Amino acid sequence: MAIEAEDVGAPARARPCHERVSGPPDDHIRRIRATMSEPDELTSPVQGKLLFGIAGIFFLLGSTVSFIAALAYRAEFPRAQRGVESGSIVEYVCAAAGGCLGIVLLLARTRLPARLASILPLLGVVLLTAPMLASQRTTPTDAILLLWPVLYAGCLLSVEVAWVTTAASLIALVASSLIDPRLTLVGYGPMAVTLVLTVCVVVSLQHRLHAVVSEFERRAGTDVLTGLANRRELVETLGREAAAHRRRGSALSVLMIDADRFKQINDTAGHDVGDDVLRRLGALLRREFRQGDLAARFGGEEFMVILIDCSVADAAARAEELRALIAAESAAWPHTMTVSIGVAELSLDAPVSEGSASLIRHADGALYAAKQSGRNRVRVAEA
Structure with missing residues (x-):
């Protein structure tokens, strides 16, 4: 089938999309997790507010408890049994x-x-161990x-x-037991x-x-019938x-794919066959x-494919290969089918506010043109 497009023969601006590297079924879930752990996210104010807010409360409460405990402990024993006198200064300094x-x-x-929160537990161990x-x-x-x-x-x-942090705390206990004559294995063992x-x-x-969170993420972003990502x-x-x-x-670039005359499949073969056809199309x-x-x-x-770093020329060629492949492979399915495909490319000159909505709209318009021209066609949105 011919591909109608403007400037489809223009040189690609990105790597070709023809060579496919198949990923596992849940590849889109891994992409969600990767996005969540990017460096920008690790420095987000929301996450920092949580980590440092809790740490600040811990340090304030811990220093208060240490200061009061130091006063109470040293007042409880005679001067000769209080240990090194200079240790009290270190206790108060560390608490402050x-x-x-x-x-x-x-x-x-x-x-x-x-990411700086990772050093706070060790810093807390140091402030507790020094006294x-x-x-x-x-x-x-x-x-x-x-x-x-x-x-x-x-x-x-x-x-x-x-x-x-646990290893550092254990080392602190062992080191303290070596210099405290009263502390034996029986004393620090249960704490360790x-x-x-x-x-x-x-x-x-x-x-x-x-x-549990991963499972919720997978379900929230996955279409139940096909196992592909859902619209959200x-x-x-x-x-x-x-x-x-x-x-x-x-x-x-994006491809908007629609199964031709799918209603007829449901009406003639039944919804179970229709669902099976959609599952097979999703797997393909x-x-x-x-x-x-x-x-x-x-x-x-209707299905959609996001093609990253892919020019409209490569996307159109990939869409034509896909159209032919579906027509050929569906011959062995419970019901044969064809698809119409609309192709659109993100315009770098368009206003940022239009964003993905404009891209979807253009792909949908190209799909409509493919349907109007007889179905089983590939059409490219005009630039």
Whole structure:
């Protein structure tokens, strides 16, 4: 079938779209997660507000508890049994430093990059350990407060940071036991076991939570019948890709695909056969496009494919190959079918406000032209 287009023969501005690199069925889900973990997202004010806000509260409360505990502990024993006298100065200095740090974190929580939160648990361990080493005494309060950095890291940061924080806390306990004559294995052993068990439980819960969130993400962005991305995920992805391609000045094209006379398939063969045909068409689209492209069910018997870094000429050629392939392969399906395809390219000169909506509108117009010209056609939107 002929392809009607203006400037279709123009040289491509991006890499060809003909060579396909198939991705697994849930490739679009991995793209969602990758987008969520980009560097820009890691420095977002919302995430920083949460991480540093909680850390600030931890440091303020911890410093207050440490200061009160230090006063109460030293008042409880005679001077000869209080340990190194200079240790009290270190205790008060570390408590004051923790309080000041907590205030700074609360005030600047929206302006700090979230990745800096990874060092806060270790900093907390240092502020708790320094007084123990300086005074050569380890109080129950000091040991309990070592749980706080572990809980913070385990609940809010990565598994690696949680285990590193736990290891640092264990080293702090062992070091304190070596210089505190009263602290033996019986004294610090239960606390060490508690630290390890705490991080194990928290990390396990974190894994379960991530699994649940991932499943919700997959279901929220996936069409149940075909396993492709749904319209919601398509629109969100197209908006992100359009903005990214505008910044790079690279080509972005879309295919709008419609199953010809699909109502007749439902009327003559039944809805079960119609659903089976749509599932087979979805599997073919998932198989035929490159990893990184996104095939989605737009609604009913309409599908859409986002072709990243793909010029309109390459997209039109790819659409023609797809049209012919569907006509050939569907001969072995419960019901043969053909498709009409509209092709459109993102205009870098168009207003930013139009964005993906304009691209979808142009692709839909090209699809309508393909339908009007007899179906089983490929048409390209005019520039």
